[in-house]
Amino acid sequence: MEIKVLRNVLEANDAIAAENRRVLKDRGVYTLNLIASPGSGKTTLLERTLDALKGEFRMAVVEGDIAGSADAERIGRHGVPVVQINTGGDCHLNANMVRSALQNLPLEGLQLLFVENVGNLVCPAGFDIGEDAKVVILSVAEGDDKPEKYPLIFQQASAMVLNKIDLMPMVDFDIEKARRSARTTHPDLPIFELSARTGEGLEGWLDWVRESQRRYC
Amino acid sequence: MEIKVLRNVLEANDAIAAENRRVLKDRGVYTLNLIASPGSGKTTLLERTLDALKGEFRMAVVEGDIAGSADAERIGRHGVPVVQINTGGDCHLNANMVRSALQNLPLEGLQLLFVENVGNLVCPAGFDIGEDAKVVILSVAEGDDKPEKYPLIFQQASAMVLNKIDLMPMVDFDIEKARRSARTTHPDLPIFELSARTGEGLEGWLDWVRESQRRYC
Numbered sequence A, B: 001m002e003i004k005v006l007r008n009v010l011e012a013n014d015a016i017a018a019e020n021r022r023v024l025k026d027r028g029v030y031t032l033n034l035i036a037s038p039g040s041g042k043t044t045l046l047e048r049t050l051d052a053l054k055g056e057f058r059m060a061v062v063e064g065d066i067a068g069s070a071d072a073e074r075i076g077r078h079g080v081p082v083v084q085i086n087t088g089g090d091c092h093l094n095a096n097m098v099r100s101a102l103q104n105l106p107l108e109g110l111q112l113l114f115v116e117n118v119g120n121l122v123c124p125a126g127f128d129i130g131e132d133a134k135v136v137i138l139s140v141a142e143g144d145d146k147p148e149k150y151p152l153i154f155q156q157a158s159a160m161v162l163n164k165i166d167l168m169p170m171v172d173f174d175i176e177k178a179r180r181s182a183r184t185t186h187p188d189l190p191i192f193e194l195s196a197r198t199g200e201g202l203e204g205w206l207d208w209v210r211e212s213q214r215r216y217c
Helices: A002-026 A042-053 A070-076 A095-103 A151-156 A165-170 A175-185 A202-216 B002-027 B042-053 B070-076 B095-103 B151-156 B165-170 B175-185 B202-216
Strands: A030-036 A059-065 A082-086 A112-116 A133-139 A159-163 A191-193 B030-036 B059-065 B082-086 B112-116 B133-139 B159-163 B191-193
Touching: A002 A095, A030 A042, A030 A202, A042 A059, A042 A070, A042 A112, A042 A202, A059 A070, A059 A095, A070 A082, A082 A095, A133 A151, A151 A175, A159 A175, A159 A202, A165 B165, A175 A191, A191 A202, B002 B095, B030 B042, B030 B202, B042 B059, B042 B070, B042 B112, B042 B202, B059 B070, B059 B095, B070 B082, B082 B095, B133 B151, B151 B175, B159 B175, B159 B202, B175 B191, B191 B202
Parallel strands: A030 A112, A030 A133, A059 A082, A059 A112, A133 A159, A159 A191, B030 B112, B030 B133, B059 B082, B059 B112, B133 B159, B159 B191
Antiparallel strands: none
């Protein structure tokens, strides 16, 4: 009985996710779902990315948080349309929440949509929201054992950002081990080592976003 | 219908948690539930704490992870009994998992039990496992906005550890803001600023553990 209810919830989610994907595809909006632990630097990476690509693409952002609108306020300062979703307690966005957000965004002419999921390495991996690709962000302050401990999201992600490399001299983080362990789960996973705070290493990531968007259109 | 099923699950969890609490109380085992994001330094804090308190208390550890036994192996090197729980995908421990772990630990004569929950700032806050107190750990690398964005766990915790203060010169973290925002949610929350890696500031935290355990007995 309980299993049936759960299955219905996931089936309903998948149906709405497919509808979101169709709505976005019809308008040519390439959509990235950014997933990471709390404090891995998702919002800062997004701010840098928006600033770097603002002359090239028309972009928008959906911000997912349990509570508050602090991230949407940060993003709003970069001159792109942004919608904040508050999940009220849920540890992930679902397709229905994103559908509501899409209804409140100017989709016509949009080329690139970033969805910043709730800070969590577990729950968001289980819920399709209609994105074209998932990106997992890991900061070197979190430790090199994370791909091994949270394999699902590294398996699902189309790219991995290894953030806060400016902290490398201060932390015990073995980059080779993290790379190897992510690629045991997901061979050929593109990995971009950068510091969203200082801007170091950002170009490889930006090129991946550019190329992914162009391949999509 | 769905709500009823969820309520049953939570009621069943609460009943088992109450039973765990009774089993532990009967034997005088003071139990702390450590909750934090992935990579905030829970395991390192635990290693330091075990080493510092090993002459004073008989201790044991329950390790919760989605997958793997890396943390239990680290803890095992410190000479205390440890049981690893793999949730298989769930983003939190529940009371039933902890009950199984208790059946595999030498509870007689034990004085202090640490349960390291799955790395997650959201889900573990919703599930009583029978602990006496929750401790939330936040690293300065995660950002000072976390108490505001994940209020429930800061409200529920009996103490907060602000970890990785050795990284302060390298990150934009406003300690006053984090303190203020945690205490808006939870006035009088004890906050311990320390670096589990270097050992700086550990004494205040150790004293809190000592006193909490003694008050319990």
